[in-house]
Amino acid sequence: GAVVSQHPSWVICKSGTSVKIECRSLDFQATTMFWYRQFPKQSLMLMATSNEGSKATYEQGVEKDKFLINHASLTLSTLTVTSAHPEDSSFYICSASGLAGSGDEQYFGPGTRLTVT
Amino acid sequence: DAKTTQPTSMDCAEGRAANLPCNHSTISGNEYVYWYRQIHSQGPQYIIHGLKNNETNEMASLIITEDRKSSTLILPHATLRDTAVYYCIVRLNNRKLIWGLGTSLAVNP
Numbered sequence: 001g002a003v004v005s006q007h008p009s010w011v012i013c014k015s016g017t018s019v020k021i022e023c024r025s026l027d028f029q030a031t032t033m034f035w036y037r038q039f040p041k042q043s044l045m046l047m048a049t050s051n052e053g054s055k056a057t058y059e060q061g062v063e064k065d066k067f068l069i070n071h072a073s074l075t076l077s078t079l080t081v082t083s084a085h086p087e088d089s090s091f092y093i094c095s096a097s098g099l100a101g102s103g104d105e106q107y108f109g110p111g112t113r114l115t116v117t
Numbered sequence: 118d119a120k121t122t123q124p125t126s127m128d129c130a131e132g133r134a135a136n137l138p139c140n141h142s143t144i145s146g147n148e149y150v151y152w153y154r155q156i157h158s159q160g161p162q163y164i165i166h167g168l169k170n171n172e173t174n175e176m177a178s179l180i181i182t183e184d185r186k187s188s189t190l191i192l193p194h195a196t197l198r199d200t201a202v203y204y205c206i207v208r209l210n211n212r213k214l215i216w217g218l219g220t221s222l223a224v225n226p
Contacts, residue, residue: 004160006160032212034213034214036216043204043217043218044161044214045216046213046214046215046216049212049213091158093160093161095160095161097212105151105163105166106163106212106214107163108153108160108162109160110159110160111158111159111160113158
């Protein structure tokens with residue numbers, strides 16, 4: 001159980017275009033989903049937290065108008081990178097958490113490799 | 118601002134126990150210690166978590182000191198597939214996970 005999928009697994013896009021990444025919890029309802037990005041040889045950096053039906057909460061320094069997050073259902077959240085630039089090339093990872101309160105784990109998707117040319 | 122300190126890298130012989138230490142001296146009383154691992158170019162995999170007591174599951178054991186300022190993740194019989202970066206994380210009360218650089222574990226044949 002607790003499987004999280006991401007689509008696509010990798011994407012190449014041209015500078016100035018937008019890219020949408022999907023994150024799905026396959027066998028549980030995710031009340032909260034988190035979006036991270038990871039640059040080569042670096043750790044995961046939390047970008048934003050989204051609760052189903054609410055606006056996402058962005059971490060300091062993350063542009064909410066550039067990284068649009070939608071969490072319209074308990075099993076799906078999307079991240080749209082708008083007007084992508086080469087510096088947005090990174091490994092984007094989502095995680096999903098199903099239970100509020102202590103002891104709930106975050107289960108991670110396999111990640112999406114974005115390359116902007 | 119990672120709240121944990123881990124060695125940058127460790128080596129372990131295949132079949133032997135791998136003991137990965139972590140310091141979290143500023144941990145608060147109701148903050149959990151979580152361990153994840155990440156194999157190259159994949160999403161992190163949950164391993165185990167604990168609050169005060171030692172924990173064991175099918176993957177590993179977690180030993181937390183009585184003062185909770187440090188912990189050790191134990192992989193009892195390491196295999197080549199356990200080669201990965203292991204992250205020790207203190208989960209904040211708002212459920213956020215703040216990631217450090219982790220320990221790169223190399224399991225050698």
